[in-house]
Amino acid sequence: MAESSQAAAGKDDTVLVIEAKAGSYAAFEELVSRYEKKIYRLGLNLTGNPEDAEDMLQEAFLKAFEHLPEFRADSRFYTWLVRIAINEGLMKLRKRRSDKSVPIEDAVSEEGEIMPREFTDWKPNPEQVYAQAEIEAILQNAATGLPPGLRTVFLLRDVEGLSTEETGALLNLTEGAVKARLFRARLQLREDLSKTFKRG
Amino acid sequence: MNLLNCKDCLQQISSYLDGEIDSELKRHLEEHLRKCHHCHVVFDSTRKTIELYCDGKLFPLPVEVRDRLHQALRRRWQEKAG
Numbered sequence: 001m002a003e004s005s006q007a008a009a010g011k012d013d014t015v016l017v018i019e020a021k022a023g024s025y026a027a028f029e030e031l032v033s034r035y036e037k038k039i040y041r042l043g044l045n046l047t048g049n050p051e052d053a054e055d056m057l058q059e060a061f062l063k064a065f066e067h068l069p070e071f072r073a074d075s076r077f078y079t080w081l082v083r084i085a086i087n088e089g090l091m092k093l094r095k096r097r098s099d100k101s102v103p104i105e106d107a108v109s110e111e112g113e114i115m116p117r118e119f120t121d122w123k124p125n126p127e128q129v130y131a132q133a134e135i136e137a138i139l140q141n142a143a144t145g146l147p148p149g150l151r152t153v154f155l156l157r158d159v160e161g162l163s164t165e166e167t168g169a170l171l172n173l174t175e176g177a178v179k180a181r182l183f184r185a186r187l188q189l190r191e192d193l194s195k196t197f198k199r200g
Numbered sequence: 201m202n203l204l205n206c207k208d209c210l211q212q213i214s215s216y217l218d219g220e221i222d223s224e225l226k227r228h229l230e231e232h233l234r235k236c237h238h239c240h241v242v243f244d245s246t247r248k249t250i251e252l253y254c255d256g257k258l259f260p261l262p263v264e265v266r267d268r269l270h271q272a273l274r275r276r277w278q279e280k281a282g
Contacts, residue, residue: 025277032273036266041259054265058272065276116210119238122245127255136258143253158250183214189253190246197245 013077021068028068032061035078038160039085044136045155046089048144056092060085082160083170086152093148114187118194126197142192146185153178154185204232209239213246 008016008030019027039060043053063084064071071080123129130138143151156167157178168178204212209232215221216229233240252258 023281025274028277029270029273032270036269037259037261040261040265044259045253050262050265054268057265058269061269061273062276065273116238116242118245119241121241122248126248127252127258132258135252139252139258154253159253179214186214186217186246186249187210187242190242190249193249193252194245197248 014073017068017071017073017077021071028065031077035081036061039081042082042085042155042160043089044140045143045159046086046148046151047092048140052089052092052096056085056088059088063088079162079166079170082156082162086156086170090148090152114184116187116191118191118198120194120198120200122194122197123199138193138196142189145192146188150181150185150188153181154189157182158186204228206232206236206239209233209236210242213239213243216243217247217250 008019008024008026011019011027011030013031013034016027016031020031036057040053040057043056044050047053047056060081064081067084071077127135143155146154152171153167153173156162156170157164162170164175164178164182167173168175171178173181209229212221212225212229216226221229233243
């Protein structure tokens with residue numbers, strides 16, 4: 001290995017991508033180490049189970065490795081990686097669905113009002129009240145309870161930090177549709193989590 | 201005078217969280233949130249919902265999953281390198 005992992009750690013993504021393309025495994029490994037945890041979390045919240053999340057994680061990085069020569073420097077490496085990962089995750093969801101006739105992306109409405117029903121304050125700091133495994137299960141159940149078309153928008157925008165524009169480009173949605181879905185996703189999740197986290 | 205009712209307020213909560221509303225609407229919305237407990241609860245718990253999902257301490261990557269990932273990548277890298 002021409003370069004140590006320690007040397008790669010201080011470099012930004014653009015430099016690491018150039019070095020990985022030129023044959024540095026240390027550079028590629030550093031990119032993997034930077035984002036593996038986030039991609040795994042994305043997989044858990046998207047697919048709802050650890051086996052699928054691990055498959056998604058492995059496939060995403062193996063594909064990123066295969067297609068690295070095609071990666072263009074004018075986009076963010078992480079956005080490119082998330083695009084690969086989300087496609088892998090959606091494929092997993094499609095395979096699992098018994099009814100494959102309706103595309104996941106179309107099975108969601110952006111119309112219609114969402115009226116909150118839970119108006120009780122939450123307990124302070126639920127993350128300190130519940131055990132970590134417990135809170136993870138609660139969050140995962142709520143996320144997988146959303147239609148995939150809402151779930152993906154929420155995870156990309158709010159959890160992975162992609163912009164409305166990046167999310168729209170990735171999911172082939174208009175910016176208006178991204179905003180409408182994000183609004184619905186947030187309120188539906190809030191409603192669901194409120195049942196557990198409300199006081200009293 | 202605040203012209204926002206609860207329905208208007210709830211419709212704007214998501215844009216408010218994203219900092220995407222103009223200053224005039226923001227002023228009205230914040231005034232409504234100060235006075236309306238229901239809307240404040242919805243706003244506060246929506247914000248908290250997002251914070252929980254972003255909590256970096258949750259959903260750790262298990263060591264064995266990480267090891268399998270790095271083994272698979274190293275194998276592929278070596279295959280390619282011949």
